[in-house]
Amino acid sequence: xxxxxxxxxxxxxxxxxxxxxxxxxxxxxxxxxxxxxxxxxxxxxxxxxxxxxxxxxxxxxxxxxxxxxxxxxxxxxxxxxxxxxxxxxxxxxxxxxxxxxxxxxxxxxxxxxxxxxxxxxxxxxxxxxxxxxxxxxxxxxxxxxxxxxxxxxxxxxxxxxxxxxxxxxxxxxxxxxxxxxxxxxxxxxxxxxxxxxxxxxxxxxxxxxxxxxxxxxxxxxxxxxxxxxxxxxxxxxxxxxxxxxxxxxxxxxxxxx
Amino acid sequence: xxxxxxxxxxxxxxxxxxxxxxxxxxxxxxxxxxxxxxxxxxxxxxxxxxxxxxxxxxxxxxxxxxxxxxxxxxxxxxxxxxxxxxxxxxxxxxxxxxxxxxxxxxxxxxxxxxxxxxxxxxxxxxxxxxxxxxxxxxxxxxxxxxxxxxxxxxxxxxxxxxxxxxxxxxxxxxxxxxxxxxxxxxxxxxxxxxxxxxxxxxxxxxxxxxxxxxxxxxxxxxxxxxxxxxxxxxxxxxxxxxxxxxxxxxxxxxxxxxxxxxxxxxxxxxxxxxxxxxxxxxxxxxx
Amino acid sequence: xxxxxxxxxxxxxxxxxxxxxxxxxxxxxxxxxxxxxxxxxxxxxxxxxxxxxxxxxxxxxxxxxxxxxxxxxxxxxxxxxxxxxxxxxxxxxxxxxxxxxxxxxxxxxxxxxxxxxxxxxxxxxxxxxxxxxxxxxxxxxxxxxxxxxxxxxxxxxxxxxxxxxxxxxxxxxxxxxxxxxxxxxxxxxxxxxxxxxxxxxxxxxxxxxxxxxxxxxxxxxxxxxxxxxxxxxxxxxxxxxxxxxxxxxxxxxxxxxxxxxxxxxxxxxxxxxxxxxxxxxxxxxxxxxxxxxxxxxxxxx
Numbered sequence: 001x002x003x004x005x006x007x008x009x010x011x012x013x014x015x016x017x018x019x020x021x022x023x024x025x026x027x028x029x030x031x032x033x034x035x036x037x038x039x040x041x042x043x044x045x046x047x048x049x050x051x052x053x054x055x056x057x058x059x060x061x062x063x064x065x066x067x068x069x070x071x072x073x074x075x076x077x078x079x080x081x082x083x084x085x086x087x088x089x090x091x092x093x094x095x096x097x098x099x100x101x102x103x104x105x106x107x108x109x110x111x112x113x114x115x116x117x118x119x120x121x122x123x124x125x126x127x128x129x130x131x132x133x134x135x136x137x138x139x140x141x142x143x144x145x146x147x148x149x150x151x152x153x154x155x156x157x158x159x160x161x162x163x164x165x166x167x168x169x170x171x172x173x174x175x176x177x178x179x180x181x182x183x184x185x186x187x188x189x190x191x192x193x194x195x196x197x198x199x200x201x202x203x204x205x206x207x208x209x210x211x212x213x214x215x216x217x218x219x220x221x222x223x224x225x226x227x228x229x230x231x232x233x234x235x236x237x238x239x240x241x242x243x244x245x246x247x248x249x250x251x252x253x254x255x256x257x
Numbered sequence: 258x259x260x261x262x263x264x265x266x267x268x269x270x271x272x273x274x275x276x277x278x279x280x281x282x283x284x285x286x287x288x289x290x291x292x293x294x295x296x297x298x299x300x301x302x303x304x305x306x307x308x309x310x311x312x313x314x315x316x317x318x319x320x321x322x323x324x325x326x327x328x329x330x331x332x333x334x335x336x337x338x339x340x341x342x343x344x345x346x347x348x349x350x351x352x353x354x355x356x357x358x359x360x361x362x363x364x365x366x367x368x369x370x371x372x373x374x375x376x377x378x379x380x381x382x383x384x385x386x387x388x389x390x391x392x393x394x395x396x397x398x399x400x401x402x403x404x405x406x407x408x409x410x411x412x413x414x415x416x417x418x419x420x421x422x423x424x425x426x427x428x429x430x431x432x433x434x435x436x437x438x439x440x441x442x443x444x445x446x447x448x449x450x451x452x453x454x455x456x457x458x459x460x461x462x463x464x465x466x467x468x469x470x471x472x473x474x475x476x477x478x479x480x481x482x483x484x485x486x487x488x489x490x491x492x493x494x495x496x497x498x499x500x501x502x503x504x505x506x507x508x509x510x511x512x513x514x515x516x517x518x519x520x521x522x523x524x525x526x527x528x529x530x531x532x533x534x535x536x537x538x539x540x541x542x543x544x
Numbered sequence: 545x546x547x548x549x550x551x552x553x554x555x556x557x558x559x560x561x562x563x564x565x566x567x568x569x570x571x572x573x574x575x576x577x578x579x580x581x582x583x584x585x586x587x588x589x590x591x592x593x594x595x596x597x598x599x600x601x602x603x604x605x606x607x608x609x610x611x612x613x614x615x616x617x618x619x620x621x622x623x624x625x626x627x628x629x630x631x632x633x634x635x636x637x638x639x640x641x642x643x644x645x646x647x648x649x650x651x652x653x654x655x656x657x658x659x660x661x662x663x664x665x666x667x668x669x670x671x672x673x674x675x676x677x678x679x680x681x682x683x684x685x686x687x688x689x690x691x692x693x694x695x696x697x698x699x700x701x702x703x704x705x706x707x708x709x710x711x712x713x714x715x716x717x718x719x720x721x722x723x724x725x726x727x728x729x730x731x732x733x734x735x736x737x738x739x740x741x742x743x744x745x746x747x748x749x750x751x752x753x754x755x756x757x758x759x760x761x762x763x764x765x766x767x768x769x770x771x772x773x774x775x776x777x778x779x780x781x782x783x784x785x786x787x788x789x790x791x792x793x794x795x796x797x798x799x800x801x802x803x804x805x806x807x808x809x810x811x812x813x814x815x816x817x818x819x820x821x822x823x824x825x826x827x828x829x830x831x832x833x834x835x836x837x838x839x840x841x842x843x844x845x
Contacts, residue, residue, distance in 0.1 A: 020378050442680035532666035
């Protein structure tokens with residue numbers, strides 16, 4: 001009887017789009033004043049980026065950085081969701097380990113960068129390790145929250161149907177907690193690129209981080225701005241891909257149900 | 258009601274239900290058990306540390322003894338702690354600015370759909386973009402000193418207070434309480450102080466707590482990049498293999514961060530309990 | 545049949561309100577009571593994104609001064625919206641709303657609204673909540689405190705004055721909400737399914753409280769509910785409301801005398817009334833074509 005109300009009116013979409021457009025307009029205007037070396041006009045940045053893209057110089061470093069980010073993301077995702085599952089399912093585990101996980105979340109992992117370099121060397125290993133430290137908490141905590149949010153009635157229902165505890169985990173808990181897990185994954189993938197860039201700037205300069213530092217060292221400020229913009233875009237694309245992944249997984253789950 | 262709430266309902270007592278001595282001692286025993294398990298895990302970790310330190314040698318991993326005997330005094334004799342104090346001040350300045358921007362902006366976003374639409378792309382843009390990528394660029398504008406650190410803290414810390422304040426204000430403004438105040442003809446100014454601020458307080462506190470955690474990351478990242486102040490110290494300690502001092506300083510930083518996080522957590526829990534809101538357990542924060 | 549149990553209000557020429565009353569045009573001379581609440585042709589449509597829903601369509605009815613009326617209808621038929629229109633929280637798209645002869649432009653202190661969800665401020669104690677409700681009134685602190693004390697004892701919560709809402713049961717919270725509204729001593733009290741969130745026993749107890757309050761004071765009341773029995777137990781007249789869009793389908797006078805207790809509920813007459821109203825309701829729900837409005841001719845409202 002009640003009509004399905006559309007979620008977002010076109011008016012609101014226009015406002016959001018307008019706000020984004022304003023950003024670029026202001027960027028362009030400010031860049032044209034030439035007041036800040038670090039802020040060239042948007043159009044200049046775009047053309048510079050186009051140039052770098054077409055030159056093919058960007059391909060290798062992009063792949064390298066993405067590899068680091070992706071590896072860390074996957075490891076953090078697997079570890080984080082498993083730990084989150086355990087913490088969510090077993091109250092004892094949660095109450096014992098919980099405070100320490102919270103403490104670890106609160107400590108700034110950034111301060112360990114120097115020693116990570118010392119222990120893991122200056123290669124991809126240490127970079128991936130840093131990415132994992134950046135990513136793992138959001139996955140872990142969101143997964144735990146999702147698992148804990150399963151209403152107790154679901155467990156009771158499973159018991160009455162005679163579903164084994166293990167099966168209950170797979171067929172009830174995981175599908176229910178999945179949206180939460182994906183929230184964590186979306187944040188995590190953005191952190192993964194942040195971690196990868198951090199590692200490439202501070203640990204083992206490599207790939208995109210190296211490109212940025214080289215541009216900075218050669219006073220190629222427009223190129224630096226272009227690369228920074230490019231990295232930001234990478235982050236957004238990655239988040240978008242996780243969104244798409246979530247929709248695909250949800251669709252598959254619904255089909256299987 | 259989910260399992261967490263059920264298990265907590267079984268083990269906690271409230272003013273309304275009868276508190277029997279048996280229930281109280283059961284609760285106390287449970288608390289003792291938990292804390293001994295928690296400290297036990299710490300003890301295991303510390304023991305593992307000692308074993309590792311012994312096997313790989315002082316050069317790679319200092320024993321806990323040397324951290325305590327060499328590292329901790331150095332914090333004070335060499336002025337490392339004082340230097341960290343300076344870093345902390347810069348961080349707090351940056352954080353204060355971040356909150357000064359985030360709280361009003363968040364309130365605006367929560368109260369007005371228009372502003373929510375306008376500011377949301379900026380908020381999420383800042384959060385989703387890999388912020389460390391701005392390090393080389395920002396150093397051009399702000400130099401390699403104190404200002405740079407403050408700006409990085411600002412960028413890192415602004416998101417959580419903004420988003421959480423928006424959520425808190427939105428809940429109050431879009432909720433039934435707001436309509437009730439209109440029916441009671443409460444002046445809009447009074448609503449701000451008597452309803453909006455107290456109502457959104459739990460969320461604002463959560464945002465500040467999470468933002469503070471990010472602020473620590475921001476200042477350290479900036480200082481490591483420019484080898485300035487505490488960041489510079491940390492890097493130098495590694496270069497010169499002063500590992501006990503390194504772990505002592507890292508310990509100090511970590512302790513400060515955890516303490517402030519927990520302190521806000523305690524405060525936030527008290528505020529929530531007074532309102533009868535769910536007091537989240539080990540984890541409660543999502544984004 | 546006229547309802548028993550409410551006080552009449554006689555007009556005389558010197559009464560300034562008399563002129564206003566006749567200007568509103570809902571009077572029958574010699575009735576003894578005037579229309580206190582008048583809705584004429586009230587319509588309201590909600591737009592959400594691209595969709596719009598007509599909540600109210602040509603709602604017209606009147607409530608006499610000192611009367612206690614109930615609006616009975618299914619969920620979502622817009623009955624809550626009617627209360628909000630009367631309280632000045634919602635502006636109708638069409639039609640007029642008048643209380644005490646005045647057009648409604650916004651909430652005023654003579655009208656009180658009791659919500660279904662209690663709506664107490666969780667960080668204030670019971671006493672602070674009631675005092676908060678009195679803030680907009682220009683009274684001295686002493687008077688406010690006295691009213692607060694009085695109404696807390698009327699609803700039986702003096703011992704809980706220092707407690708916070710989450711420490712109270714649902715019934716107690718609703719009593720606080722009631723006290724908060726009544727402490728403003730409004731002449732018109734609107735109640736939006738006030739007992740819907742409570743269990744049956746608490747509900748019955750609070751219903752009796754409401755009846756008691758109305759026996760004591762000269763207040764006009766409008767109750768919105770989906771519970772036909774509740775309407776029969778409390779109201780002098782029942783407005784049967786249909787949904788989609790919301791309209792007053794019928795007006796039923798409730799002939800029973802107060803006190804209306806369990807004995808009354810057991811009578812055949814009560815059951816017949818209940819069934820009558822039930823039929824009126826379901827007839828509206830099952831009708832798919834534009835329906836004929838069945839209304840008793842208004843006698844002064």
